[in-house]
Amino acid sequence: MSSPHPDIDRVLLTAEAIAVRVAELGAEVGRDLAGADGQLVIVPVMTGGFIIVADLVRHLPQRRVRIEVVTVSSYGGTNMTSRGSQLLGALPETLVGKHVLVVDDILDTGGTLRLLQEEILRRGAASSRSCVLLRKPTAGAARTKCDYVGFDIPDEFVVGYGLDYDGLYRNLPYVGTLALHARSASHECTDGAHLE
Ligand code: IMP
Numbered sequence: 001m002s003s004p005h006p007d008i009d010r011v012l013l014t015a016e017a018i019a020v021r022v023a024e025l026g027a028e029v030g031r032d033l034a035g036a037d038g039q040l041v042i043v044p045v046m047t048g049g050f051i052i053v054a055d056l057v058r059h060l061p062q063r064r065v066r067i068e069v070v071t072v073s074s075y076g077g078t079n080m081t082s083r084g085s086q087l088l089g090a091l092p093e094t095l096v097g098k099h100v101l102v103v104d105d106i107l108d109t110g111g112t113l114r115l116l117q118e119e120i121l122r123r124g125a126a127s128s129r130s131c132v133l134l135r136k137p138t139a140g141a142a143r144t145k146c147d148y149v150g151f152d153i154p155d156e157f158v159v160g161y162g163l164d165y166d167g168l169y170r171n172l173p174y175v176g177t178l179a180l181h182a183r184s185a186s187h188e189c190t191d192g193a194h195l196e
């Protein structure tokens with residue numbers, strides 16, 4: 001596919017391909033948690049998880065579902081390598097006996113999902129599952145339990161469908177690789193807390 005925007009080198013996943021796969025994931029989650037109607041808590045990881053969760057929950061057959069967002073910070077500023085994860089927002093207190101599904105944009109080092117899974121089970125949840133749109137072939141991802149994966153992608157920096165660079169591009173309806181010129185040199189050294 002030709003590039004739809006000058007800042008995007010290559011489209012990895014079209015909006016159509018994503019829609020088909022997210023519908024499949026919703027059906028799969030729905031089957032696995034068929035008995036959990038009323039006890040299901042969906043935990044989107046802000047900010048990157050906001051688009052996949054909006055699409056995913058509308059494909060769940062369960063109708064009595066709670067959604068409780070959490071915020072995790074990891075990347076510093078526009079750095080494109082992970083520096084470990086930290087929970088910023090509190091997890092809901094009401095997880096005892098609940099079936100929890102964490103939803104995030106991408107599994108990279110796995111720090112985010114491992115942190116959340118540990119914390120969710122510590123809070124007495126009946127089960128803790130996770131779902132990501134994308135997974136990169138990293139050592140950290142390989143040792144991280146993830147129950148539902150939309151697509152395995154190459155280890156490249158991608159944006160769109162929730163994923164950002166310096167807070168931009170989350171609203172692209174597709175997932176693509178960022179052109180070199182868009183990773184401005186003046187931005188590369190920025191070193192601030194960044195919400196994933
Ligand atoms: P983790 O390294 O698995 O903990 O992932 C942390 C977060 O890094 C993800 O939720 C994303 O927000 C972000 N991230 C990882 N890879 C990319 C990427 O290629 N583009 C944009 N954000 C990314």
Ligand code: MG
Nearest residue numbers: 048049105196
């Ligand atoms: Mg994220």
